[in-house]
Amino acid sequence: MSFKLRFAAATAVALMAAPVFADGISVEDPYARTSARMSTSGAAFMVIRNETGEADHLIDAKSDVxxxxELHTHEEDANGVMKMIHVEEGFDLPKDGEIVMARGGKHVMFMGLNRELKQGDIVPVTLVFEKAGEVKIEVPVDLERKPMHGKMDHSKMGHGEMKKDGGGKMKMSD
Known part of the structure; x- marks a missing residue:
């Protein structure tokens, strides 16, 4: 398959993947990425909107990728160290509200990738809500997207610690 045809097919699938609606839950602008080629981890980002008329709770995410x-976020400790943490309890989804999953903040974390994530690939993800149940989505891999939200570029984030330097920028701690 030629590159142009493969790109057109991936774009068509990506357009079908967002927004996704399920019983008042919509998922907009989903995308996945890794920090580097052949990386063993990756993440998915999206905006989840709730129009069910009642609050809900995102309790899990599943994928065979x-x-x-796990559901993750970044938190800064008292020493200014940024840490990526597993949020076992999940995330609240307020009535008529949203969960913004963006680099440097909340996201779906993929650890121990079963395959390389390539530009245009589709990652099947199931979001599990307390009330709405399972919402299956298709998340396109976009390795070229620049960070638009959050405090830092997730592509430079390891699972270690980060500290702010004298200028307020994030760097890996020693």
Missing amino acids: AKLV
Whole structure:
């Protein structure tokens, strides 16, 4: 298959993947990425909107793309160290509200990737809500997207610690 045809097919699938609606839950602008080629981890970002008329709670995410899939966020400790953490309790989804999953903040984390994520690939993800149940989405891989939200570029984020330098920028701690 030629590159142009493959790109057109991937674009068509990506357009079909967003927004996704399920019983008042919509998922907009989903995309996945890795920090580097051949990376063993990756993440998915999206905006989840709630128009069900009642609050809900995102309790889990599932995908066969990785050995372990978790809900994560970044938090800054008292020393200014940024840490990526697993949020076991999940995220609240307010009535008529949204969960913004963006680099440097909340996201779906893929650890122990079962395959390389390539530009245009589609990652099947199931979001599990307390009330709405399972919402299956298709998340396109976009390795070229620049960060638009959050405090830092997730592509430079490891699972170690980060500290702010004297100018307020994030860097890996020693």
